[in-house]
Amino acid sequence: MTSANTPVRLQAVAAPDQPEVTPALESLYEGFKEELLVPLWTEIGDLMPPYPRSRAVAHLWRWDRLRQLAAQAGELVPVGRGGERRAIALANPSLGGRPFATPTLWAAIQYLMPGEDAPEHRHTQHAFRFVVEGEGVWTVVNGDPVPMNRGDFLPQAGWNWHAHHNATREPMAWIDGLDIPFQYNNESQFFEFGRDQIGEAERITPERSRSEQLWAHPGLRPVSVTDAGAGSPLLAYKWEHTDRALADQLDLDHQGFPGVVEPGHAAVRYADPMTGGDVLPTIRAEMHRVTTGTQTAPVRETGSSVYQVFDGSGSVTVGEHTWSVVRGDLFVVPSWQPFSVRSESGATDSDSGALDLFRFSDAPMFEALRLNRVITEGLDR
Numbered sequence: 532m533t534s535a536n537t538p539v540r541l542q543a544v545a546a547p548d549q550p551e552v553t554p555a556l557e558s559l560y561e562g563f564k565e566e567l568l569v570p571l572w573t574e575i576g577d578l579m580p581p582y583p584r585s586r587a588v589a590h591l592w593r594w595d596r597l598r599q600l601a602a603q604a605g606e607l608v609p610v611g612r613g614g615e616r617r618a619i620a621l622a623n624p625s626l627g628g629r630p631f632a633t634p635t636l637w638a639a640i641q642y643l644m645p646g647e648d649a650p651e652h653r654h655t656q657h658a659f660r661f662v663v664e665g666e667g668v669w670t671v672v673n674g675d676p677v678p679m680n681r682g683d684f685l686p687q688a689g690w691n692w693h694a695h696h697n698a699t700r701e702p703m704a705w706i707d708g709l710d711i712p713f714q715y716n717n718e719s720q721f722f723e724f725g726r727d728q729i730g731e732a733e734r735i736t737p738e739r740s741r742s743e744q745l746w747a748h749p750g751l752r753p754v755s756v757t758d759a760g761a762g763s764p765l766l767a768y769k770w771e772h773t774d775r776a777l778a779d780q781l782d783l784d785h786q787g788f789p790g791v792v793e794p795g796h797a798a799v800r801y802a803d804p805m806t807g808g809d810v811l812p813t814i815r816a817e818m819h820r821v822t823t824g825t826q827t828a829p830v831r832e833t834g835s836s837v838y839q840v841f842d843g844s845g846s847v848t849v850g851e852h853t854w855s856v857v858r859g860d861l862f863v864v865p866s867w868q869p870f871s872v873r874s875e876s877g878a879t880d881s882d883s884g885a886l887d888l889f890r891f892s893d894a895p896m897f898e899a900l901r902l903n904r905v906i907t908e909g910l911d912r
């Protein structure tokens with residue numbers, strides 16, 4: 532690539548059948564440069580690669596260290612209007628130091644101290660929270676207090692008011708996923724401050740939110756609602772449901788009936804109860820359970836994912852990297868890099884006796900644009 536202040540170097544033109552370098556050709560390239568023009572034939576290899584070459588790289592962040600740093604931030608840095616959230620984002624090492632886990636996805640650890648409030652606001656970015664440990668925080672969405680506990684998944688579609696409160700005597704950490712890099716690059720973001728304080732009526736800790744009373748009944752939707760808006764109207768997917776769905780898939784697998792992704796590998800997708808589609812317009816979320824000793828087949832997909840180990844231990848392979856992982860660890864799978872998992876969980880390090888992996892990805896965008904491709908390599912394990 533030629534930048535504005537480097538001299539034109541014609542010998543760098545890699546396209547075949549290029550003419551001999553003459554003063555006339557040099558002057559042509561000088562003209563291009565002066566007028567801020569770039570000929571396709573010098574760039575095509577980068578612009579149109581034969582298969583996706585992600586700008587992001589595979590990377591692993593250890594939960595122990597993230598939680599330690601988030602706890603330090605809890606002691607040193609207040610949360611309030613302006614900064615809005617004590618959220619500390621994963622910065623992919625090849626995305627220029629920006630708080631971008633992948634070219635489309637933001638992932639952060641958020642930390643709230645006992646009694647603390649994160650103020651109300653709304654934004655066009657679609658978001659979710661996932662809780663790997665702790666309890667006692669609730670998030671207030673459009674005035675509906677939604678409790679957050681270990682294993683719960685809470686989608687937060689864009690432009691809904693939301694605030695968080697920690698009602699306990701313990702700090703609490705969770706992860707946030709948003710489509711910030713996508714909206715940042717596509718210049719579609721709006722943001723508004725809400726009330727500085729949530730109302731007293733919203734400071735109760737209900738066992739279930741109003742949204743769950745309306746929407747959290749399998750296969751049943753309220754007749755009264757005909758348009759629930761963009762994104763799932765169900766604001767919390769409780770762990771007990773996810774856990775049972777995975778256990779039931781594996782039970783069927785044991786009995787020899789179909790239902791799992793592959794032997795020893797159960798998975799569910801969080802779905803919008805109104806549409807059956809993804810929970811958010813831009814983000815897909817799933818939970819995978821891989822039984823001890825199972826090695827999954829390597830999969831390559833367009834689009835990027837972020838995983839968090841919810842429970843158990845094992846090793847994950849992303850492209851050239853293989854890492855041993857334990858509860859809470861987060862890692863990125865860039866576009867088109869082969870990904871596979873081996874569960875090494877023992878009964879002592881996991882409630883289910885398996886490796887449970889939470890995953891979120893930008894798949895809905897790729898599917899909407901028909902850019903989704905997936906291949907599974909060598910199904911013999």
Ligand code: 1HN
Pocket residue numbers: 615616618639641654658693695707709711
């Ligand atoms: C946000 O509103 C939350 O509501 C978390 O918890 C992370 C990152 C950037 C911008 C807004 C939240 C965020 C965020």
